[in-house]
Amino acid sequence: MAHVAPAETDEAPVLRLARTLLWGFARIFSVVLLLVVWEALSRSGKFTPYQLPAPSAVLERIWSDGVSGDLAINTALTLYRALVSFAICAVGGVLIGMAMTRSKIANWFFDPIISVGFPMPKIAFLPVVILWLGVYDVSKITIIVIDAIFPVIAATVIAIQNVEREFIWSARNMGATNREVLTQIVLPAAMPQIMTGLQVALPLTLIVAVVAEMLMGGYGLGGAMMTASRFANSTGVFAGIVEIAVIGYVMVKAMAMVRRRLLIWHQEANDPTTA
């Protein structure tokens, strides 16, 4: 997203430093501005603290949640639900995708389900899942998996179909077994697109985890926000947003790092990234 300043080699080092500093400042300027405006608006008296609690009050609340240990418990539970579901989606999605490219029957069975199910708002099935599995972790993880597995399956199928035939033919020619073709040729070549599918699925797991927690209550960041909102405690609600935003940001960035690390051999590693 960031524009890279044009590198001018014949520039004096001082100038270059000044440019870097200025650029760094420009990048955080608007975020600081946003915080200042927020603080000023909340102090101006135009809004009640219920409508817009001051950022300082929100930070204080996050601090006290952190000290009391609630923040750690809620964060750990939400992350646990999101990441377990993500792991299931990653393994299950890639396996189903692989099965669909290798077996006609698997393809016949799953293809219409994927093409109809992918664009559906599967979160609507949440009450059905609650009806079947109750309100504990199993049902939360189930609804998250239902929502987030589709992008992984679709990406895997497309990725494997797009692997160049020549690679597979040459590997076969050199005497590779089926298993070797799969693990050494097909999967690595399909990796970039599979990663893209995983990168779509990861934020989805967090979105659905938060909704499921809000609806079913209990511990977890979504549940904590809902409790705060029932008691008209809007500082708690805003604190929840900030906490969830930080987790979302860290997860997306971490995923981009994993991608760079795993695909270091791929030509895309040299391309400028947008993530």
Place this chain on the structure above:
Amino acid sequence: MTKALIRYSPLLILAIAWELTARLELVSTTALPPLSDVIAAWIDMIKDGELITNGASSLYRAFAGLALAILIGGALGIGMAWWKPVNVLLAPIVEIFYPLPKSALIPVTVIWLGFGDGSKILLIFLGCMLPVTIGAFNGARASEQVLVWSARSMGASKMRMLWDVVLPSAMPELLNGVRTALALSFILLVSSELIVAQKGFGYLIGSLGANGSYDAMYAVVLTVAFLGFAADRLYLLITRWTFAWRM
């Protein structure tokens, strides 16, 4: 016709399996009412208008939020690609808010605008804006320099270049962003209505479930799922038809 039948036969098989499991009472019929009962409940709800009034208010919310998101999000994205200061100012904010799970905003929109239409429209607008912005930004930034230069050398004004060159070439990516936003709008609509609402699909699902009329609840769930699917297919059809010149 037979091809379509073979292609979609797994769905038919699933439907028959559903009906049989319920009829043979392999699972309790409260957990899984027979598909035929669900269809009957659906017809009843269409007849007494319950599904239609709630559906209309849901669709109004989704449409209003999405329209705002496309207009404002698209303008922001193209502005960010076209004027550097706008980009410097907005890019960090977009970068921070893009990974935010938008469902976290549900309680805040309720604090600001209450339980009615306003909070849902705001939520959908906020949630759907950034995918459109990023699509528009990437599309407009990638518009071919040659086209921009030739337009300029032929004496086009800045506004004209924006309208005639940058916007059309940003279209494919912008439309992809809108497709993401469309899917997201249904997710946010249903979740926010499930959590707090007095009408709409989500509210109907919640209240039917609480009353124990599970066949009707299944009917509404399937209706929402189908509408989301149909909206996506319709959107694809319209974009393909409108942008046939690009293919």
